[in-house]
Amino acid sequence: MAQHTQAPRLAPLRPPYDGAIQKRLDAIMPDGVPPLTLFTTLARNPRVFERMMSGGLLDKGTLTLRQRELMIDRTTARCGAEYEWGVHMTFFGDRVAITKEQSASIIRGTPQDACWDTENDRLILRMADALHDTSTIDDALWADLAAEFSDEQIIELVVLAGYYHTISFCCRAFNLDMEEFGARFDAA
Structure with a gap:
């Protein structure tokens, strides 16, 4: 997975932020944590920033936190988006009990790796791979998922996979610098 070696292509916004942008950043960032570079870069286009933040799926939905994070982590890893993968692994990896072996498998392994001990986990990884590789789900996998x-x-x-392909495209195309706290592919 190629990592960027160039400088970021877009400079993120710097504070003070416009009132609407500041309000949105305050709503999505934990207290005391500065806004992510991804967010402040997207905020250069307030319309896109607002739509992207409004369309996120990090709220309580129909999936468990672990299920959601496995889809996000596998999708961003398959896209080579170390920035986004690293942010999610840092904020959620321990909370959803992703082991060191599973973290490495998410990046370089397969759903058949021995570290995946539930069919649920393996199916999410298979689904992420199918959507990434073919943009669809074949009938056999659909039956297993159903x-x-x-x-x-x-x-x-499916929507998570699509949304995090978009996020991955942004991270990679903008050449975002890694967050200092973000996990790294080579450490997994």
């Missing part, structure tokens, strides 16, 4: 997940959960997983 046996394990509700229609609502399948819809949410």
Whole structure:
């Protein structure tokens, strides 16, 4: 997975931020944590920033936190978006009990790796791979997914994969610098 070696292509906004942007940043960032470079870069286009932040799926939906994070982590890893993968692994990896072996498998492994001990986890990884590789889900995988997940959960997983492809494209195309706290691919 190629990592950028160039400087960021867009400078993020610097404080003080416009009132609407500041309000949105305050709503999405934990207290005391500065806004992510991704957010302040997207905020250079307030319309896109608002739409992207309004369309996020980090709220409580039909999936467990672990299910959501596995889809996000596998999708961003497959896209080579170390920035976004690193932010999610840092903020959520321990909370959803992703082991060191699973973290490495998310980046370089397969859903059949021994570290994946539930069919649920393996199916999410297979789904992320299928969507990334073919932009669809074949009938056999669909049948497996339908046996394990509700229609609502399948819809949410597909939309998560698409949304995090978009986020990955932004991270990679903008050549975002890694957040200092973000996990790194080579450390997994």
